[in-house]
Structure formats: structure tokens, C-alpha cells
Amino acid sequence: MKISVGDYLLKRLNEIGVDHVFGVPGDYNLSFLDQIETNKDISWVGACNELNASYAADGYARHKGAGALVTTFGVGELSASNGIAGSYAEYVPVVNIVGMPSTASQDRKDLLHHTLGEGNFHVFVDMFSKFTTTQTVLNPFNAVREIDRVLEECMAKKRPVYIGIPADIAHTQVDDNYTPLRMGHFHSDRDMIQEAVNRTSKCIFDAEKPVILVDMCALRHEEMETLIINLIETTGIPCAALPMGKGLLNETSPYYLGMYYGDYGTPGVKERVEASDCVISFGSVFSDFNTGGFTSTPARNYHIEIHSDHVRLRHSLYQQVDYREFISELSESLGTYRYDEEVKRKSTNVEFVPREGKIVQERLWTRMESFFKPNSTIIGEAGTSLFGVLNTTFPEHTKFVCQPLWASIGYTVGALLGSSVADKTRENILFIGDGSFQLTAQAISTMVRNKLCPIIFLLNNDGYTIERLIHGPERKYNDIQMWDYTSFAKSFGKEIFSAKVSTETELEEVLKSLDKHSNKLRFVEIKMEKMDAPQSLVEIGKLSAKVNQY
């Protein structure tokens, strides 16, 4: 059977879990957009600009396991490049589709708009090779094979891929392919995996204080999440999350220790992890932020790192080990092994009594903890918000979206758009500061247009507070224009609930009323002091300040 290249791509996108595609129209992608608009399984979400669209595709992929973005050649794709690079850094599988000038124009080297004027139509694919895991430009002869190859790699590596479609190719007919995509499974070498499993289980059997850590990459592999949860439940080994792994573990579980975040994590967790004689980590990334400024230092001699396609056991590297096989066989090998330790955590059932006066960070996050409901998605912008959210304990089945490695300010407004589209049954709650908000604020327009109903808490502390804590607290470059944020939000459409609060009692009243407006986007501006920040951020700011000292 024949199928057009564009329809084939959409069919395969749907197969990897994509039912919404984000982007901005441009004349080189319009013929493909026709195919999206008429497709019954996939819907188009037009964003105000490409950066927001790329953030949305990323936020969407973090929920659905894959996302897709369509931009136009040159101008559109470059505007999205920051978002795609973020997806690459943080292992988020986004299919980056770019509408290109027609094959004939490319062959003639026409001097076209949206080009650098040099007749080179490959320059942007080349550029994107730096932060997509593989790239292709479709033609009628390679389209089916290349779409399959590139999407399979996207799903295996959990990283963005690049697909260029010249304007004339989308509607070209090709032979359909009905074989399902191979979704990233591979078979590990039997002897290698046997040795790795045996040595790991021996370490666990011999250990006096084993501990499990979960982090970013574990969140990217849905099956890994399930296997980890199962391993914890059956073995009773206590567990902690690195910041980028927050949201994977059930924080109300009796095995949950808290946040492993160097000097800034849950009290006692650093000591417990670093005294352990068997640290089993899943998908861990020891970046500056994720380790509290490199203050997380588990001993290499006792560390077993499990990644999606390899295991590092103390000083040995086992390459090409599939985590599914490894974790399953490890569980089997552990048999009836059971570890027993009473985990003591602070109670999360403290009743919050609002008091008179301004809202301060220290109390805001305590209040928010009891505001969160199970099955929500919480999004924290890299700034005071992220540090604040990390201090809270989540109810069950909370998803957490943040971008601490790439840390592009403004990311979360777009990501909120994506996560709200991905799962309309969840309550999506964003915390963001005013400085970050100003970069990407028009994403609210797209949320209103698509009748999405998230909650946005804008922490208005009059400028770039995180930068002030790192350097130049009194510098003018950390000041920004004070917007009338609630008027701003309401200018995008009538269907918005907005409120501005500056005291705890005002906040309390608004929080209580939010459920009544759950059929609308809810925008709450919280006025805060310029230099008020979670204590962990204050401390980490000091560390970073040293780097900037002169």
C-alpha cells in the first residue's frame, strides 16, 4: 500500500506515543501541516514562538515518553535550538521536524529567504548534529527507512533527533511499512550480564548499609521506574532521590529517606548515603546543581551505577547491558533477600496556620506541601522556585518537571504548556519567578487557546533573585521592568482566573478558591521580598559566587 511521506511520519510518531505536535507555521512546512491538520490521531498545537514550542514538546515528552516539534527552515529551527539542546542534555526524546525548501530549489541553489544566502541547505542539519543524537533529510527513496531508523534511535537513546522534510517531499507517495518499530530493547551478552548481576547481588548480600539512589535517567525509562519501585518494595533497601530524580519515588513510602543533595538535602541523607558500603544508583548524573555544588560524594569503592545501557560496578565498566535484563535478573538473584531499617522522616502532616504579614519563602513551601494533591504535575523553574519545590514532600503519584542541568530560564512556561496538553487529568502546577517568566510569558496565550487549566504561581521578587544571590545583589543588570502581571495574563483571553497576593491570609483565601475555577487557567501572583530565597539557594549562591569572584 502507498502512503505519503508526511502521513507515514505521523503514523510512526503516533506509534511512539505522540498525539500532539507543537510548532509554528512557516512556508516551508505548510504542506506537512495540512497533513497534521487532517490526521485523526495527531493534533497540532501552534505556539506563539518556536522556543516555547520546543519547551512544550520537551514538557510533553517527559510525560508521554516522546514529543514532536515542527518548525521552518533556518529562522524557526534556530529559535528552537535552545529547547532542543536542553532536551539533549536532559535525555528527553523530542523529534525535531524541520520543513525545508523544496528539493528543486535546493538543487538549483536558489537564493531563498530563511537561508544564509550562501546556497548551503545543509548548514542547520550540521549544526543540530551537535545536540541531536541522529539526523536525516528525507527524500522519496530513503524516507521510510530513515524515519524508522531515526525514531528507533530517538526512543533507544532518549534524546532528540532531527528530521528535515523538503516542502515537496511531504506529499510524495512511498511504500508503507507495517513492521512495528523496534523500541530500544537489545540483548545483553549472557556472560557479561551474569558476572555483573552476580557481583552486584554479592555486594548487596555482604552490605551492612545498602542504599538505593534514583536520578534523572531513571525517570526517562518508564520500565526502569517500575523495576526500581519493585526492587525497593521486595528488598526493603532504603532509597533517596537526587534532585533530578525527584518524583520517581513514593515519598510517603516507609523506605524513602529523602533528597540526596549533598550539603543541602534532607538532613541525615548525605551521611546515610556516604556511610553506605553499597550504593546502588539508577540513572544518576553528578552535575554541579544535582550534587549541591559537588557536595554529594558517594565512595567510588562502594558505588554500583546502573544506566540504561551500561553498568559501572565499583571500578569495572560493563558496556551494552540492557537495564531491563539487568534489574530483572538482579531481583531474581536476590531471591528472598530482605533488608530491614527503620527510616525516620519528618512528618508531613503538620497543620499550617497562616499568620499576618508578608509571604516568605521559608513558610511558602511548607504551605504548598499541604496544597499539593496526589496525581499532580509540579513544575519548578530553575531559580528560587526549584529550590523551594525540592524542599517539599510530594504526595503519591506526583510528577515533577524541572531542568536543572540545562537550566534555561523561562523553560517551565513552555514545559507547562506541554505537560498540560500531555495529560489533562492531572493538575499541573507551575512555580516561576518574574525574571524567568518574562522570557517566555506568551506561552500562556497558547494554554488559553487550547483551554488548558493549569495553575501558575508567579513568585514576584522584582528581578533575577538567583543571580543576585550569586553575584551583584545591588547591580542594575539584575533589575527588570515591573509588569502588571495579572493584567498581562488577562490580556490573553477572558477565560483566566487571576489574583495577586502579598500576605499569608490573602494567599490562603486564594488557595482555597482555586478548585472552584478548575475549568480555567489560574494565575496567582505572589509578591515576595527581593532577597528572600530558600536557604539551600542562599548557600549554593555563595558557592557559585566564589567561582565568579575577582
Place this chain on the structure above:
Amino acid sequence: MKISVGDYLLKRLNEIGVDHVFGVPGDYNLSFLDQIETNKDISWVGACNELNASYAADGYARHKGAGALVTTFGVGELSASNGIAGSYAEYVPVVNIVGMPSTASQDRKDLLHHTLGEGNFHVFVDMFSKFTTTQTVLNPFNAVREIDRVLEECMAKKRPVYIGIPADIAHTQVDDNYTPLRMGHFHSDRDMIQEAVNRTSKCIFDAEKPVILVDMCALRHEEMETLIINLIETTGIPCAALPMGKGLLNETSPYYLGMYYGDYGTPGVKERVEASDCVISFGSVFSDFNTGGFTSTPARNYHIEIHSDHVRLRHSLYQQVDYREFISELSESLGTYRYDEEVKRKSTNVEFVPREGKIVQERLWTRMESFFKPNSTIIGEAGTSLFGVLNTTFPEHTKFVCQPLWASIGYTVGALLGSSVADKTRENILFIGDGSFQLTAQAISTMVRNKLCPIIFLLNNDGYTIERLIHGPERKYNDIQMWDYTSFAKSFGKEIFSAKVSTETELEEVLKSLDKHSNKLRFVEIKMEKMDAPQSLVEIGKLSAKVNQY
């Protein structure tokens, strides 16, 4: 004498004409921002996001002859990449300065935020090599030499350059250099230039219908502008502008023919140019847009192309010819040569009588023609606005800013910020459609913050009209959210005059009142019909539609 690397860079930037630097703070550039904030000759203009900042630096450079942008590593620079690539395509000299992680962190390959997590700190410099003319990463040993080399190349090539400053390097002391920069002059080969000049003047002497064309690159070289104007005045050869060269010629001059824009230019100009037996073009770019969809076709056999560093005379190429020498010697060689032709143009003194009813494109631009005052800067977004502005005749000393080759929608809001900062004595007038406006609208905040007083005409035609004309007039992907644009604009600060008009009489009243509010940013929303567009755009849309046909 010793000077810090950062201060040395600022000194050199000031030497090439930069007194404002645009950008967004990020922790890797804060130490350099301290130096900007304390510098007496250069001021910091913090934008809401990096894309807007890069557009602003471009708009600024188009007025001042050079611009500068400061972003932070990875996230910031990628967000600005679309703007820098546009400056590259359209030959705008912008110095793209990026704050990088400290030398020590780079040497240790620290796993830092704003990186791809792979320990490669050179990946973005490499990427920018595709659309900056040269690149450097500063260290204490190369800083003085490299800053000089890179800025000299920026000014010679009129294209963006990339300067990376690791956070610790900005304050490192180096030996100052007092030798002035060499600003792009070079000496042409005497025999070569002699032959080129002689052959050119012979062509002119022999010609029955000579004509001069001016285009984009002529606008980028201030001295070229002066030499061309002088050549026209002394020889009396009639002249026309390609769209990207609009604003260079005095459109009230007796030698001005009009717009050379293929089938869509001033009536009669295509015929006059293409019947010429001696077409002398300056800095011409025969791109799709600039030629009215490749309908400008001057005969190669009669065409003499003068570019900044080479001359193409019919079929011969003279490389490494400095335009200053060439044009001066050509003028000399022409001696008392004088060409006589009566140029007939439509009168621009038609009185506009507003009538009842809606505002339509056909009449809007006639009205605007008499609204424009000498010494203004007019900015037209690539869309109905650009096509409309091209139909108007400018008063004397009008500068025109547009981006038809790169054609990134949203560009002009940022460019308006830059041009308003560059010259506060000019009236800066922007025309932009609602679709484009939504990409970069928060640049208004930065204009208000910096007390700039441009006029913004928002042509609200409910979506991407230019795309509708090319493809999918009824498609949903060309629809956008209807904002309350005047409330939106006013949410950025109280010092804004805003108005919304939908009839000619309403428009008339507002136009007459604008001068009274010249100490404020003035925002005028003009409601228009969805499919109403300048006739030239309708026709060109049909041409483009053919490319997208399937």
C-alpha cells in the same frame, strides 16, 4: 599600562561605535556585566530574552555601524542564534559576546549547568562558526590580539563575530594597546582597478540608457552610501532601489526612478532597468523576495556589479577591489560626463481624505506616506507590513529597517528596541502584524524600561495573513489567539499611550494626536480584515503557493 580583558574589549567596542550593549545576565557573564555597568562610555540594555536582545543588537548596528550582544553559555547563546544568523545573512556587524564557564572548570571538564553534560565547552563556538565570520575564546595570552583581530574582521566583513570570555578572564589584567583598529580598508591592485575603472567608464560613456541600482550591502557601508549619492548627483544617471536597499536613495530626488522589484516594483522601473545597456548595481542581492520572486532579471551582458570588496563587470570578476578606491576613481574617470533624462514619478503630494468605513491596506499605505516625517526610521516586519511600506515613498533622510532575506517573523519588535536606543533624535515607527508580534512582544517592556518613545502600529488581521496568502487560507494552523493588545501593551508600564482603531476616521484622529504623546511609547492597534493585503503580496503569495502545491 595594564587593563582588564573586559575593559579592553569595551574600549575597542566603543572605538567601533558601540555605546550600548544588549543582552541578558547569566552567571557566566556577571563579572563582565560588572565592567559594563561601571563603564562610562557604554551602557547595558537588559532585554527580556536573548532573541529579542540579538534582534536589538542587529537593529542598533544597522544605525550605528556596529552592535554588541552579551549572553551566557549554552542556553543564552542558543536562544540568540536565530538573531545572529539573521545578522550574518544580512551583513550586519554584531559582536556576539558569550560568558563561558571559568578556565579551571573547563580544564577539569566539570559537569556544569548550561552544558550538554559531555564536558565539551567548544561545542557552541563550533556551532556559531556556521554563521559568524570569525570566532575566538579569550585567554590572558591572546586576549588583546584576538579582540583586535576579531573586531577588525567584523568591521571589514560587516558580519557577526563570536567572542567567548570565560568567567575568570574578564578581570585578568593584560597590556593595553593604543594602536587604533584597522577598519576594513585595503589597497586594491593598481593594474586591476585601473582596468576595471576604465572598462566601467567606457560602458557608461557608450551607454544610451544607463541606470544605477542600490541594494542591501550598499546600506551597510556608510562611505559607499555617500559615494553613490555623489555619483548620482554629478552624473545625473537615474537610480532605483531594490527592496533591501530602500532608504539609501533620496526618493524626492529628480534622479529617483522608484523601486526595482521585478513585476511588483514601481510601474515602469522594471522596463527601464531591463532595457538598459548599462546597469550599475551597488551591493545587490538577487534573492527570491528582493527580486519579486525572481522576476527582476537585468541582462548579465550589461550588468556591472559593485560590491564592497569585488567588482563583477559583465562576465569578468575583479577580486580584492576596495569599493572606496573604485567608486572614487570611477567618478574621476567620468570627468564632466553628464546624462540627461527626465524621470517621471507619481506625485507624493496627494491629499488624503479619510472616508467612512474600515481601514483597508490599499488606502492605509497612501495615508502613511503623508504621515512620515523626514529623519525618521521606518521598520517593516516581513509580512503585510513590509509589502505595504515598500509601496510608500519616503521623505528625505528616512532610514528603513527590514529583514527580507532572513525573514524571521518577530524580528522587528527587537530591532525597534535597538534602533530606538541607537538614535533618540529620530522618530522610530514600526509596522507589524499580530502573528509576528506574538513571537517577541515583550520587547515593549524593555522599551518602556529605557524610556524609549517609538510608535508601534499593530496591524491586527487575526492570524498569519502572509501564510494564508501562500497556503491554507482556511487552515486552523494559520489562526492565532486574539489578544487584548492594548491591555497587553499597557501591562508593561504606565508610560504608554495606546489606542485601538478600526475606521479611517478613528485612525485619523489618533494619527493627529500622536505628536502630543511624543514623550511616551505609542501603541496603535489597527483592526483589519483577515485576507486584506497589499496587492504585491497577494501576487507573490500566488507564486510561493506554486512551490507549496501538491
